[in-house]
Amino acid sequence: METVxxxxxxxxxxxxxxxxxxxxxxxxxxxxxxLLAALNQIKWEIDPTLSFRRSCRExxxxxxxxxxxxxxxxxxxxxxxxxxxxxxxxxxxxxMPVIKDLVVDLEDFFAKFITVxxxxxRRSSTPDKEFIQTPEQRKHLDGLYECILxxxxxxxxxxxxxxxxxxxxxxxxxxxxxxADSRDEGALERLPILNDRHxxxxxxxxxxxxxACPKELNPTKAIVGIRKMLLN
Amino acid sequence: MSIKIEQHxxxxxxxxxxxxxxxxxxxxxxYAKTAVISEVYPTRSHTISAQGGISAALGNYExxxxxxxxxxxxxxxxxxGDQDACEYIxxxxxxxxxxxxxxxxxFNRTPQGKIAQRPFGGHTSNYGKQPVKRACYxxxxxxxxxxxxxxxxxxxxxxxxxxxxxxxxIVVNPDGEVCGVxxxxxxxxxxxxxxxxxxVLATGGNCRxxxxxxxxxxxxxxxxxxxxxxxxxxxxxxxxxFHPTGIYGHGNLITEAVRGxxxxxxxxxxTRFMETYAxxxxxxxxxxxxxxxxxKEIVEGRGVGPNKDYVLLRIDHIGADEIMEKLPGxxxxxxIFSGVDCTKEPIPVVPTAHYQxxxxxxxxxxxxxxxxxxxxxxxxxxxxxxxxxxxxxGANRLGTNSLLDLVVFGRTAGERAAKYAQTxxxxxxxxxxxxxxxxxxxxxxxANGNVRFNDIYQKLIDTMQLNMSVFxxxxxxxxxxxxxxxxxxxxxxxxxxxxxxVYNLDLIEALELDNMILVAKTATVAALAxxxxxxxxxxxxxPDRDDKEYLKHxxxxxxxxxxxxxxxxxxxxxxxxxxxxxxxxxxx
Ligand SMILES: Cc1cc2nc3c(=O)[nH]c(=O)nc-3n(C[C@H](O)[C@H](O)[C@H](O)COP(=O)(O)OP(=O)(O)OC[C@H]3O[C@@H](n4cnc5c(N)ncnc54)[C@H](O)[C@@H]3O)c2cc1C
Ligand code: SF4
Ligand code: SF4
Ligand code: FES
Numbered sequence: 073m074e075t076v077x078x079x080x081x082x083x084x085x086x087x088x089x090x091x092x093x094x095x096x097x098x099x100x101x102x103x104x105x106x107l108l109a110a111l112n113q114i115k116w117e118i119d120p121t122l123s124f125r126r127s128c129r130e131x132x133x134x135x136x137x138x139x140x141x142x143x144x145x146x147x148x149x150x151x152x153x154x155x156x157x158x159x160x161x162x163x164x165x166x167x168m169p170v171i172k173d174l175v176v177d178l179e180d181f182f183a184k185f186i187t188v189x190x191x192x193x194r195r196s197s198t199p200d201k202e203f204i205q206t207p208e209q210r211k212h213l214d215g216l217y218e219c220i221l222x223x224x225x226x227x228x229x230x231x232x233x234x235x236x237x238x239x240x241x242x243x244x245x246x247x248x249x250x251x252a253d254s255r256d257e258g259a260l261e262r263l264p265i266l267n268d269r270h271x272x273x274x275x276x277x278x279x280x281x282x283x284a285c286p287k288e289l290n291p292t293k294a295i296v297g298i299r300k301m302l303l304n
Numbered sequence: 305m306s307i308k309i310e311q312h313x314x315x316x317x318x319x320x321x322x323x324x325x326x327x328x329x330x331x332x333x334x335y336a337k338t339a340v341i342s343e344v345y346p347t348r349s350h351t352i353s354a355q356g357g358i359s360a361a362l363g364n365y366e367x368x369x370x371x372x373x374x375x376x377x378x379x380x381x382x383x384x385g386d387q388d389a390c391e392y393i394x395x396x397x398x399x400x401x402x403x404x405x406x407x408x409x410x411f412n413r414t415p416q417g418k419i420a421q422r423p424f425g426g427h428t429s430n431y432g433k434q435p436v437k438r439a440c441y442x443x444x445x446x447x448x449x450x451x452x453x454x455x456x457x458x459x460x461x462x463x464x465x466x467x468x469x470x471x472x473x474i475v476v477n478p479d480g481e482v483c484g485v486x487x488x489x490x491x492x493x494x495x496x497x498x499x500x501x502x503x504v505l506a507t508g509g510n511c512r513x514x515x516x517x518x519x520x521x522x523x524x525x526x527x528x529x530x531x532x533x534x535x536x537x538x539x540x541x542x543x544x545x546f547h548p549t550g551i552y553g554h555g556n557l558i559t560e561a562v563r564g565x566x567x568x569x570x571x572x573x574x575t576r577f578m579e580t581y582a583x584x585x586x587x588x589x590x591x592x593x594x595x596x597x598x599x600k601e602i603v604e605g606r607g608v609g610p611n612k613d614y615v616l617l618r619i620d621h622i623g624a625d626e627i628m629e630k631l632p633g634x635x636x637x638x639x640i641f642s643g644v645d646c647t648k649e650p651i652p653v654v655p656t657a658h659y660q661x662x663x664x665x666x667x668x669x670x671x672x673x674x675x676x677x678x679x680x681x682x683x684x685x686x687x688x689x690x691x692x693x694x695x696x697x698g699a700n701r702l703g704t705n706s707l708l709d710l711v712v713f714g715r716t717a718g719e720r721a722a723k724y725a726q727t728x729x730x731x732x733x734x735x736x737x738x739x740x741x742x743x744x745x746x747x748x749x750x751a752n753g754n755v756r757f758n759d760i761y762q763k764l765i766d767t768m769q770l771n772m773s774v775f776x777x778x779x780x781x782x783x784x785x786x787x788x789x790x791x792x793x794x795x796x797x798x799x800x801x802x803x804x805x806v807y808n809l810d811l812i813e814a815l816e817l818d819n820m821i822l823v824a825k826t827a828t829v830a831a832l833a834x835x836x837x838x839x840x841x842x843x844x845x846x847p848d849r850d851d852k853e854y855l856k857h858x859x860x861x862x863x864x865x866x867x868x869x870x871x872x873x874x875x876x877x878x879x880x881x882x883x884x885x886x887x888x889x890x891x892x
Contacts, residue, residue: 116757218445
């Protein structure tokens with residue numbers, strides 16, 4: 073059977089002084105086999121001590137953002153064949169503290185997400201029925217609401233690595249999701265949080281985040297959108 | 305070595321951060337000090353995967369009525385749903401959808417700017433006359449939009465979250481009062497005892513026990529297993545839902561919304577076979593029925609492919625633009641998992657284990673009930689909501705009724721839990737609090753035998769798939785039970801290789817497997833005891849529904865010696881205000 077080598081970042085703070093890489097030979101058991109199946113094969117058949125996150129196994133829960141051959145992606149949506157490589161190097165998402173093996177600490181990531189007030193803010197009264205939102209107004213949310221909070225974008229952003237207070241592309245995308253919503257009246261509360269040197273002005277439009285997003289979203293466009301709102 | 309256990313005290317504790325747990329949380333947090341425990345970050349909960357929609361008789365396109373919705377729910381559940389709960393959920397549905405919209409859920413819209421709706425399986429107008437547009441949706445990412453909106457709302461309400469905490473034990477004191485939950489912090493191995501006035505169970509489903517499933521890795525039935533160990537029963541455990549359209553070879557779900565938007569099934573002869581089985585609503589018949597029809601087509605040699613072991617789901621005829629607008633997620637899934645571009649070709653599908661129809665028994669307000677011999681009373685301060693609870697869905701849940709269940713019962717239980725906490729004192733923690741959970745944890749953390757996770761797991765899901773799925777017989781189910789009991793024995797010789805206290809997934813999987821075995825065993829015992837066919841439980845040896853003997857809920861409990869006993873409880877046939885829908889033959 074065809075095999076492929078997975079070279080995986082390992083670190084258990086209980087016993088390892090420092091991280092190291094360990095290689096595993098994985099069988100390609102079906103055409104189009106996904107990387108998550110390879111990780112499960114290692115965990116269930118070769119080395120049960122390997123830790124990683126996964127749940128939905130279909131690209132919606134955002135658990136399994138990883139850095140594979142230098143690129144951030146979701147293991148559950150990545151076909152091994154598409155990596156075009158006999159030796160696949162797998163590391164935890166960069167720029168985030170490692171807990172164990174491929175598992176990173178996301179506390180700061182979620183804290184920043186919450187900072188931007190990611191919820192509908194209303195001042196005027198609400199109707200008895202639904203708010204009327206035209207299909208055109210609703211369309212403004214496409215490309216914004218689909219984010220799965222996987223962290224691939226923020227973890228690929230050099231500004232996020234170097235400025236520990238930078239909100240990062242994920243949080244800014246979410247801020248814009250609400251700013252762009254015809255039902256929201258929270259711009260006055262939200263914009264000052266974003267109008268900061270650790271906010272939208274930290275972004276250098278390098279587009280790493282756009283390349284990294286497994287859902288093909290565009291945080292940079294959202295950042296530019298927020299800047300326009302601030303300048304108006 | 306003395307063991308350090310950190311204690312926390314809350315008014316309301318919610319176990320589970322799916323849609324059910326989070327709606328309870330955002331409501332309870334408005335009145336009481338509330339915490340949520342989840343084994344994953346809230347937005348990773350399985351609700352995120354829900355695709356097609358959430359039902360409510362809003363009538364945004366055509367006439368609709370909650371009473372029609374109630375009828376569909378009762379009939380869809382093959383008359384095993386409690387009709388007071390069926391009335392409650394369908395009557396409250398429109399208000400709940402409006403509430404979700406008001407807190408920001410990004411529903412698709414009608415040209416007039418109202419919430420868009422689409423048809424779904426088993427949902428009809430005029431008591432079964434024709435399909436009706438009742439499912440409110442956000443493209444095919446309804447669960448994603450719902451879960452994130454509720455997470456954000458609960459954050460804004462100041463709910464406290466304990467993410468990646470794995471619950472091991474529901475603590476009940478010798479007086480039978482519910483006191484809290486004992487947990488392991490997965491990230492660092494520390495132990496936590498949560499002492500609470502009210503406890504809401506919202507731990508989701510368990511279809512990971514089948515080889516072909518639409519469920520996430522974490523859907524291992526921890527909640528029902530823990531509840532059984534704490535002395536509560538599991539209602540109707542034999543009823544699983546097999547969704548007709550799982551991706552062939554993988555099990556991932558292709559939402560019923562595909563058929564709602566005009567898609568249909570074809571067999572190996574190119575025939576649209578549902579037209580023969582359900583002439584009125586065809587491909588939009590309820591799931592148990594469509595799954596059996598697919599099974600029949602395959603068994604009778606009319607499947608597709610070299611082994612004739614699947615059928616095809618066609619949607620390309622509605623056009624690429626419609627598909628990309630309304631079903632973008634399906635397009636992506638079909639492409640990745642079966643290499644099919646569904647704007648051009650049909651998708652190979654088979655039935656996939658999807659939903660636990662039964663659960664912890666509740667009244668129509670989400671209060672857990674407990675008892676025996678037909679007499680069941682409310683357990684003060686304990687609530688169960690969402691997929692881990694039972695009342696409305698009976699023997700077969702209708703599509704889009706689960707998300708509705710999460711929000712309606714989540715809200716009611718959240719309110720009731722907060723109110724209970726405001727008027728009650730903390731129940732006294734027993735000296736043994738956490739002891740059973742700790743014993744289990746230590747047993748696996750130090751397990752040094754010869755049997756590893758996959759030695760059991762692979763066999764477990766295979767035997768359940770082969771013997772306990774769409775078509776069952778006495779012989780098949782006995783085979784499943786013998787296998788599962790053997791696996792239970794094998795657990796005694798288990799080995800956990802990872803000794804780390806930090807993010808030890810090997811250990812978590814062991815604890816989950818232990819629960820999956822209890823879940824599989826309980827379901828099989830109850831299935832053997834029910835000698836009829838109803839909803840998701842179909843027996844070739846008893847192919848008819850038997851209302852005289854079995855119009856009743858199974859209530860399975862765990863005895864101290866590890867055996868499972870099955871008691872029965874009457875179905876609540878009396879609705880709250882309207883007349884009952886008496887059982888009738890289920891034709892569509
Ligand atoms: C692919 C798919 C599509 C679906 N589409 C639809 C649809 O369109 N419409 C519809 O109505 N329904 C749909 N369903 C069904 C519906 O999504 C689920 O039934 C529902 O989301 C379950 O929600 P829940 O809140 O009960 O549980 P879940 O969302 O599963 O959450 C369970 C929670 O419990 C926690 N938990 C469990 N065990 C433990 C433990 N031991 N310790 C700590 N925490 C624990 C988990 O961390 C999680 O937070 C779909 C299901 C699937 C699989
Ligand atoms: S575009 Fe901005 S947010 Fe995105 S990676 Fe570059 S600096 Fe970071
Ligand atoms: S924007 Fe994309 S990469 Fe970033 S968290 Fe969301 S889904 Fe992940
Ligand atoms: S496992 Fe959920 S996104 Fe990959």
